[in-house]
Amino acid sequence: MATLLLGRFALNRAVNLGLTRMIGNSLNRRTMHLHQNHAFINGKWVGARSGLTFDVTNPANEQVLGTVPDMDINDVNDAIDAAHNAFYDKKWHNSTAKDRAALLKKWFQLLEKNRKEIALIMTAESGKPIAESEGEITYGNSFVEWFAEEARRVYGEIVPTPQSNRQMMLVKQPIGVAGLITPWNFPHAMITRKASAAIAAGCTVVIKPAEDTPLTALALTKLAEEAGFPKGVLNVVTSSRKNAASVGKLLCQSEKVAAISFTGSTEVGKLLYKQCANGIKRIGLELGGNAPFIVFKSADLDKAVIGAMNSKFRNCGQTCISANRFLIQDEVHDEFISRLTEKIKALKIGDGSHDGVQIGPLINHAQINKVTQFVEDAKQKGANVVLGGRQLSEHGALYFEPTIVSHLRDDMKLYREEIFGPVVSIIRFKTEEEALQIANATQRGLAGYFYSNDLNQVFRISKLLETGMIGVNEGLISAAEAAFGGIKESGIGREGSKYGIDEYVYIKYLCYGGLE
Template sequence: MSLYIRVLPLVQSDKLLRMTAKAFKMDLKNLSFLHNKAYVNGEWVSAKSGKTFNVLNPATGELIGDVPDMDLQDVQVAIKAAHDAFPSWSSITAKERGILLRKWYDLMEKNAEEIAKIVTLEAGKPLAESKGEVAYGNSFVDWFAEEARRIHGEVLQSPIKSKEMVLIKQPIGVAALITPWNFPQAMITRKAGAALAAGCTCVIKPAEDTPFTALALCDLAAQAGIPKGVINVVTSDRPNAPTVGKELCESPLIAGLSFTGSTEVGKLLYQQCASGIKRVGLELGGNAPFIVFNSADIDKAVDGAIASKFRNCGQTCVSANRFLIQDGIFDKFVEKLKERMINLKLGNGIQSDVNQGPLINKAQVNKVEGIVKDAVDKGATVVCGGQRATEIGEQFYQPTLLTNIKTDMLCYLEEIFGPVAVCIKFSSEDEAVTISNCTKRGLAGYFYSNDVTQVWRVAKKMEVGMVGVNEGIISSAEAAFGGIKESGIGREGSHHGIEEFVYVKYICFGNLQ
């Protein structure tokens, strides 16, 4: 369980080291790559204002450390660094970029356990779950290291003998990447891996709740030999986030934006990017249905429900939000789900037996509590849970199972983003599909059925970008991740992920005869 990697001098404050050592009960000499500076143009830097903000452990409320609270001037410097680095980075061969990405991947694999501990420290995930995220996140750099050499063009059949026509793909330029707190490692690698493979340079704005993971990845990228200016990370607190985000959308030096977060913020960023007609990739909120038909294997469906709903304490964009259970198995499913839920162990993620961590911040706790209260006030039945788990910590909420759900309840209409499962009874396939699609969101959906004809029929009818059939965990580097309707634009992962960061150039050669 040693924690070792090269520590850059004058980057880590004694306070940061002490707080982290306390959290993991470790010797300071074994602590590594926790940086309390931003990373711009290959240097560890403070905000020009000198301001910082605190980052807290959501499980304990204790201070982890502080990082620069950067503003407009700081982000402009980072954008300029990425812009200056773009000509040289985009001009090296795809093979060379792939080799550097492979070195970055190898370092992240070598230090996967250490990265996972940082994720647990600032995001609150159980350590086993953080290790899973890191493996998942690393897989994108592995994938795109190889995809770099598969960015193919086309030779067209010219209609005129004296002309030859080809299409080539070129990197768009500087990519702004704004990433969320719920997957602080994987959401960076999923975006940056594709962008760097394509030949783009990056300015990354991590969530204010989870900046240390992003900074750790920069340390490893530098060790891998990725040149200065190619990857830049700017950190800012909530008050400065709108200004920083606006500049990442509107700067003439930025070619495109990739954002993962709420639909509301995504719409704002989309509007801001319109002024410069930027390339935009948006992975936004969901309201995932989880349908269980009478023909389903109930035990497998319950396994899938637990995996989909309670990963990261329900704080994932593809988390099951509405459980639609057919009337023939409704009671049996609810009872089995309850049995599994009451055995979930809440606590600090560094404890090996914990499988449910805290919600990320107090605002999220208040939101989940309000959604449950609204449901109860309107007649919902609390099968289990239904309250804060204050005996464990201020940001813990009991895994909660609700039935007798009505269409005017917030839990029916909104993405919960917490450990609350709502079970809705239905009678027919058409009714289930109608309920499933009665939302403006369309990210992921799940259903369980052993009827082969129903499987194909329902998968096609669900208005989502991704469908899990008899499966609750669907994400993979090889798959195209993304939604429809108000859940976003574009795809991440797979070979389609590269397309977000390249444009097609048509070249016509004339007078050849």
């Protein structure tokens, strides 16, 4: 394969060969055009002003996949200025919904056409199995298609007036520049879910992807460029962990940024919320979860086990809506564990680029250290490790064995905190009231799941479970049509659905007086 020359940030031959080994022979001259190592500001592919870069590595084997610019606040100011200029001076805010819809449809078509290459890039930098990457692309692309359609449905209202000589109207207008800060666990879908809604509304965007997974973001951006996005409408800045905090603070505090949308940890979300306060900036937060997964005695156990597998082990347990606490009623406790154990034993572990792999590595060393510490904490405090419980160094430094831990107590980290890993934490309960008390005894309220064939119980639990989303006899609940978001400390606002576009518009009240 020919050596890639990508400006002054050229990948050397060793890196190219490492990337090729990682994702096979699919990287040829036709498909390599999506592999970018520059950021994208004002319609141009650029490096950091400082000339600094940082490495992007493959968590499956820790090989370097490439380098991207390590941008600081000076570079991000350029991106903000570009987005602000595109919105006001180039009058993107005055573009028609029909034109924005057509542009998003073109982007969607290109995303669909290039889905295989995007999946390879995503698996290489995130570690998730290729089948899951392909699934995420279907999910992520659906938001572009959805908001292309919703762009033409941002309706206002005519309000009946109390005076006969007046006419009252409510219209919706785009709020301006939106700063989008996205996580590593869904490097495709979290960008499309936010950016397509903002652009459909008539906003411009500055996207800061996670430092672990910028290559997917840049691939999506290349296709946006090919779709014909005007200069400054979509900008992407990349930065290492060293600069992440200052970049986030600038996006929150810049007077030229009208809104922030962030998906990530509750701790970082709280900090961004504070930083937005001075400007009373519009903010959307999708934060950490601590999802209960309740199995009542009336449940269909076969369906409950399938739901548990789908909810817990997608992306190696590294999703914000993964089941975190498994509450199993006395009467079915042992049988559920037995059936679940057999399913988990059958999981294929390894490099996500290999056929049939279902469990890949965790994203980085901080994450595997956290998972290991949580399991060790439970063991030291008397929990029972039914299955797994160890790092799998024979596969690589970032692999952790799918695990079941039972006999949990409320002084254990597994009981109280989100683990973000392939660990099933079992809590036994006797009554419905006890299950609800345990499930709701947290300040997190993103998603929850329960299994029951008792119709009265289904309606009771659906009402009383304190989460923003609930899977009833279902472990996979995400869809573009659904309103995604949490309550309590799990976030503000909703993404997807007809409500997702509301995060990027404001309502203007018009009162026409003196009419005859």
